[in-house]
Amino acid sequence: MLLLHLSDVDEASWAKAFQTALGDYPVVRRGDDFNPKEVHYIFVWKPKADAFEGLTELRAVLSLGAGVDALLKHPDLPDAPIVRFVDNDLSQRMSDYVVAHVTMHHRQFSRFAADQQARRWAQYYPPAAHETHVGIMGMGVLGQDAAKRLLPLGFKVSSWSRSAKHIEGVESYVGAEQFDAFLANTDILVNLLPLTPETTGILNAETFSKLRKGTLQGGPAIVNAARGGHQREADIVNALQSGVLGAASLDVFEVEPLPEQSALWDAPNCYITPHIAAISDERSGVRYFTQMINDHRNGLPLRNVVDRKRGY
Numbered sequence: 001m002l003l004l005h006l007s008d009v010d011e012a013s014w015a016k017a018f019q020t021a022l023g024d025y026p027v028v029r030r031g032d033d034f035n036p037k038e039v040h041y042i043f044v045w046k047p048k049a050d051a052f053e054g055l056t057e058l059r060a061v062l063s064l065g066a067g068v069d070a071l072l073k074h075p076d077l078p079d080a081p082i083v084r085f086v087d088n089d090l091s092q093r094m095s096d097y098v099v100a101h102v103t104m105h106h107r108q109f110s111r112f113a114a115d116q117q118a119r120r121w122a123q124y125y126p127p128a129a130h131e132t133h134v135g136i137m138g139m140g141v142l143g144q145d146a147a148k149r150l151l152p153l154g155f156k157v158s159s160w161s162r163s164a165k166h167i168e169g170v171e172s173y174v175g176a177e178q179f180d181a182f183l184a185n186t187d188i189l190v191n192l193l194p195l196t197p198e199t200t201g202i203l204n205a206e207t208f209s210k211l212r213k214g215t216l217q218g219g220p221a222i223v224n225a226a227r228g229g230h231q232r233e234a235d236i237v238n239a240l241q242s243g244v245l246g247a248a249s250l251d252v253f254e255v256e257p258l259p260e261q262s263a264l265w266d267a268p269n270c271y272i273t274p275h276i277a278a279i280s281d282e283r284s285g286v287r288y289f290t291q292m293i294n295d296h297r298n299g300l301p302l303r304n305v306v307d308r309k310r311g312y
Contacts, residue, residue: 001026002293003039003055006064007046010282014043017282021290025297041293044071052076060302062289064280066090066142067227068306069195082306083292089284091145097225097277098146098190101249103153105188105221106132110247110269127215129154135186137202138193138226139165139172140312142278146192158185162310183210188221194312195227203231208239218246218269225277228252237263240270251277 002025004015011029019027028034036054044051045064051074052058058080063071066085071077108126115122134150136143139161147157151169158171160182165172173182183189189211193199203224211220222245224231233254239245247269253262256275264270296302306312 001028001034001038001040003034003042004029005042005044005047005051007048009045009064014282014286017286018043018290021286022293025293043289046070047074049076052078060292060296062292063306064285066278066280067194067312069227069229069311072306072308072311081302082308083289083302084304084306084312085280085285085288086141086304087281087284087288089281090278091142094142094192094225094278095146095149097251097273098192098223099149099153101223101271102134102150102155102188102190104271105216105223105247105249106155108217111218114268124217126217130156132156132215133158133185133187133212134190135160135182135188136190136192137161138191139167140192140194143190143192146190158182180210183207184212186220187212187215188223191222191224191226191230193226193230194310195229196311200229201232203236205232205235205239205244208235208244211245216246219243220245221247221249223249225249225251228254228256233262233264236270237267240267245269247271249273251275 002018004011006014015027015029037057039055040057040059041062042055042058043062043064055078058078061080061082063082063084068082068084106126106129111124133156135158136147137160139159143159144167147159147167147170150157158173159165160173160179164174191203203222213219236248240248249271251273252275258264264272292302
């Protein structure tokens with residue numbers, strides 16, 4: 001059977017949709033009367049401490065989110081394959097966010113918003129897209145999709161990742177030894193990395209100081225739509241105030257919801273969204289994991305399985 005353990009999500013709606021899609025295959029929720037030993041698949045989001053209690057016959061852990069860093073920290077996570085949600089709809093939504101904020105920073109939205117507030121008519125012509133370099137950290141499914149959508153707009157796009165990725169039109173930088181060169185060639189830095197011990201806090205003062213200067217008036221910009229653990233928010237505030245950064249778009253935070261006392265709220269060149277860059281759509285998710293369960297029950301291998309050592 002499939003067990004749903006979804007926090008902060010309409011679990012009942014997902015359960016109804018899964019039951020319709022899976023037909024005779026049993027679907028249960030927390031609080032239902034069921035035998036934990038009969039659960040072969042668990043569909044999880046923000047699992048509670050007792051989420052995996054008694055589930056001795058698990059064949060797979062199905063994660064609602066594309067990122068699994070929080071799931072991997074669960075103290076009682078079973079030794080079963082973890083399957084990530086990889087979906088075209090999710091990729092499209094993330095790329096929509098990235099493209100919107102990259103183009104906003106490229107067209108100097110902060111400068112013109114300040115001019116409007118001051119009732120100041122000061123003509124300034126932003127650089128052309130082909131003069132603006134966008135650097136994407138993380139070239140998994142989401143990073144590759146974002147790059148492919150930015151290229152037709154004329155931006156120069158480069159990538160930085162743990163292993164080499166070959167995307168036509170994208171200059172690839174690999175590993176710690178090429179990180180500084182990647183930053184030196186970046187005007188707008190987009191973070192789509194998985195959160196691992198190696199990437200925690202990577203958006204910090206040292207990183208910002210190495211970004212390319214001179215292309216965007218006011219300084220380079222950052223876009224973080226990955227995880228709050230990637231950023232050092234005190235460093236972002238200081239960089240925005242000092243001019244090391246011209247602007248920032250943040251969809252994720254070290255503490256969520258973002259505390260009212262955070263200085264980020266008052267930064268005029270910081271654009272805050274409440275972790276909404278991309279969401280797992282119910283219809284897409286049910287279709288994806290129903291196919292996954294049916295295929296696996298028929299002897300086919302699981303797809304998009306997490307490498308626990310890498311953390312993604």
